Amino acid sequence: MQSVQADDIIKEKELNPINYFLNYELTKEYNLIFLGVEASFTLIDFLLFFSSFLLGFVFALFFLIFAVAVLQKIFSRYEFEFNTDEYTITKYYKFFSYFRFRLRTISFGEVEEFLLSNHETGKALFSKGMENKEWFTFDIMTENGYIRLVKSDKEELDEVYEIFRELEEKLDIYFKFKVEFIEPLK
Numbered sequence: 001m002q003s004v005q006a007d008d009i010i011k012e013k014e015l016n017p018i019n020y021f022l023n024y025e026l027t028k029e030y031n032l033i034f035l036g037v038e039a040s041f042t043l044i045d046f047l048l049f050f051s052s053f054l055l056g057f058v059f060a061l062f063f064l065i066f067a068v069a070v071l072q073k074i075f076s077r078y079e080f081e082f083n084t085d086e087y088t089i090t091k092y093y094k095f096f097s098y099f100r101f102r103l104r105t106i107s108f109g110e111v112e113e114f115l116l117s118n119h120e121t122g123k124a125l126f127s128k129g130m131e132n133k134e135w136f137t138f139d140i141m142t143e144n145g146y147i148r149l150v151k152s153d154k155e156e157l158d159e160v161y162e163i164f165r166e167l168e169e170k171l172d173i174y175f176k177f178k179v180e181f182i183e184p185l186k
Helices: 002-015 043-074 154-171
Strands: 024-028 033-037 076-083 088-095 099-107 111-117 122-126 129-133 136-142 145-152 177-180
Touching (some): 043 076, 076 154, 111 154
Antiparallel strands (some): 024 033, 111 136, 122 129
8 A cells, every 4th residue: 555655656746846855866786775865954944054154154254353353463563664865754564574555654844753752651451450551652753643663561661772772873863862751650
């Protein structure tokens, strides 16, 4: 009785193949029978896959943003070009040592002074809460703002001072160089 029903279903499938979603392949060899059946795909499966795709996309997007931020911090640097022929200072952003973008160009006439200071000193967030942190900056003070050359903490002050002295030695005929430290907060 079962074979009659199976034959009826097979005949109906041949006449109207659209009503059936089960796709299979049956091959027979001498001592081997192979049956391959496609898994059924229901609306619940689709909703689960789609929601997983959306969640994965969102988390992947956050991971991608994080990865780009880390790469940008590790492999980027700012470069400054002091052109004494054209009397300009150009600030570049360099990424991966291959890509270089010009951010800003100013003339020597716009520069008021080069300032080494600790004006950025103030409260910073640490694991114990807000604590005083002393920051040292080396800036180009212009008529309408400043251009930051270096910002560092106390451990790197010697290197910042060395950069200050070298630039002062080479550019002192063009600019005024000034060191200004305020008493840090306790």
